[in-house]
Amino acid sequence: xxxxxxxxxxxxxxxxxxxxxxxxxxxxxxxxxxxxxxxxxxxxxxxxxxxxxxxxxxxxxxxxxxxxxxxxxxxxxxxxxxxxxxxxxxxxxxxxxxxxxxxxxxxxxxxxxxxxxxxxxxxxxxxxxxxxxxxxxxxxxxxxxxxxxxxxxxxxxxxxxxxxxxxxxxxxxxxxxxxxx
Ligand SMILES: Cc1cn([C@H]2C[C@H](O)[C@@H](COP(=O)(O)OP(=O)(O)O[C@H]3O[C@@H](C)C(=O)[C@@H](O)[C@H]3O)O2)c(=O)[nH]c1=O
Numbered sequence: 001x002x003x004x005x006x007x008x009x010x011x012x013x014x015x016x017x018x019x020x021x022x023x024x025x026x027x028x029x030x031x032x033x034x035x036x037x038x039x040x041x042x043x044x045x046x047x048x049x050x051x052x053x054x055x056x057x058x059x060x061x062x063x064x065x066x067x068x069x070x071x072x073x074x075x076x077x078x079x080x081x082x083x084x085x086x087x088x089x090x091x092x093x094x095x096x097x098x099x100x101x102x103x104x105x106x107x108x109x110x111x112x113x114x115x116x117x118x119x120x121x122x123x124x125x126x127x128x129x130x131x132x133x134x135x136x137x138x139x140x141x142x143x144x145x146x147x148x149x150x151x152x153x154x155x156x157x158x159x160x161x162x163x164x165x166x167x168x169x170x171x172x173x174x175x176x177x178x179x180x181x
Contacts, residue, residue, distance in 0.1 A: 001014055001015060001016060001017060001028060001029075001031070001034050002014065002015035002017065003015075003037070003038050003112070006085075006099045006101070007094065007097070007099055008085060008087045008092075008094050008097060008099050008117070009092065009093075009094065010039075010114040011085055011087075011099065011111070011112060011113055011114055011117065012038060012111075012112040013101050013109050013110070013111060013112075014029075014073070014109065014110040014111070014112050015108070015109055015110075016028070016029060016108045016109075016110075018108070027108070029073075029075055029110060030044070030073065030133065035112075038112070040071070040112075042071055042135040043135065044073075044133040044134065044135060045134060045135060045136060045137050046132075046133075046134040046136070046137055046138060047131065047132065047133050047134070048131070048132040048134065049129065049130070049131055049132070050129070050130045050132075051078075051127070051128070051129050052079075052081075052123045052127075052128045052129075052130075053126060053127060054123065054126060054162065054163055055123050055124060055125055055126055055159060056122065056123065056159040056160055056161065056162040056163065057122065057123045057162060057163035057164075058120060058121070058122045058123075058148045058157065058161050058162075058163070058164055058168065059120055059121060059165070059168065060084065060118065060119060060120015060121060060145070060146075060148055060168065061084065061086055061118040061119060061120040061145055061146040061147070061148060061153075061155075061171070062118060062119055062120060062143065062144075062145050063088060063116075063117065063118045063119070063143075063144050063145070063146075063181060064136060064139055064142045064143060064144070065142050065143075065144050065181060066181065068136050068137075068139040068142040069115035069116055069136065069181055070115060070134050070135050070136035071112075071113065071114055071115055071134070071135040071136075072111075072112075072113040072119055072132055072133065072134055072135075073110055073111070073112050073113070073132070073133040074103065074110060074111045074113065074119070074121075074130060074131070074132055075103065075108075075110040075130065075131045075132075076103040076104050076105055076109075076128060076129070076130055076131075077105055077129045077130070077131055078105050078127055078128060078129035079104065079105060079123065079124070079125035079126065079127050079128035079129065080102055080103070080104035080105070080106070080123075080124040080125045080128065081102070081103050081104070081121040081122060081123055081124055081128050081130065082100050082101075082102055082121060082122045082124055082157065082158050083100060083101055083102070083103045083111045083119075083120075083121045084098055084099070084100040084119070084120050084121060084122075084155055084157075085098065085099055085100075085111065085113050085117045085118070085119050086098045086117060086118040086119075086146060086153060086155075087116070087117055088116055088117060088118055088146075088180050088181040089116035089117075089180060089181060090179055090180030090181070091180075092116075095180060096152065096153065096174070098153055098154075098155050100155070100156070102124065103121075103130075104124075115135075115181075116180070116181045117181075118144075118145070118146045120148060120168075122157050122158065122159060122161070124158060124159065144171075144181075145167065145168065145171035146171055146174065147168075147171045147172070147173055147174075148161060148164070148168065149161065150173050150174050151173075152173075152174045153174070
């Protein structure tokens with residue numbers, strides 16, 4: 001795998017290195033030893049799969065609050081998405097900065113998201129499927145979110161936003177009460 005650091009320290013766009021032959025290809029998308037090189041030393045406790053039907057749909061921006069902060073590894077296995085992370089670590093020099101990258105079934109890239117980040121994505125095509133690896137269990141009472149259109153984040157989504165869940169449409173806008181994660 002290849003690990004390309006993003007401008008937000010500790011996060012990476014991870015590329016696969018497929019072994020190709022006349023049958024097709026084979027590739028690892030997680031290896032304990034390879035991820036140890038970027039300091040990853042936690043187990044994956046949950047794996048999730050989502051399917052998004054319509055291009056333009058946004059899911060996010062989601063996080064779990066302490067003590068349930070989590071690392072995520074996100075991989076697109078059908079279609080293409082614009083994947084976005086926001087640094088919510090209060091002591092980080094890039095606090096509340098965002099980074100986005102296209103993840104798709106054809107580029108096979110993944111986003112490695114450390115603890116203390118919010119995460120979301122926009123479907124760029126119909127019928128997008130994402131696989132998530134999580135270092136923490138789902139804790140419904142500890143979920144939080146940022147608004148995809150928060151003016152103080154100014155995330156540049158490639159398509160017009162549509163199809164938000166009621167929860168995602170009603171995350172509070174950032175103000176001085178947000179102390180980070
Ligand atoms: C996230 C999650 C949801 N659920 C349930 C709650 C709800 O009834 C249903 C749908 O949940 P949501 O509406 O939160 O699904 P969704 O908006 O797709 O949530 C996901 O968004 C992206 C951006 C992420 O980063 C993921 O970690 C996750 O938060 O699934 C679980 O049972 N386990 C889980 O781990």
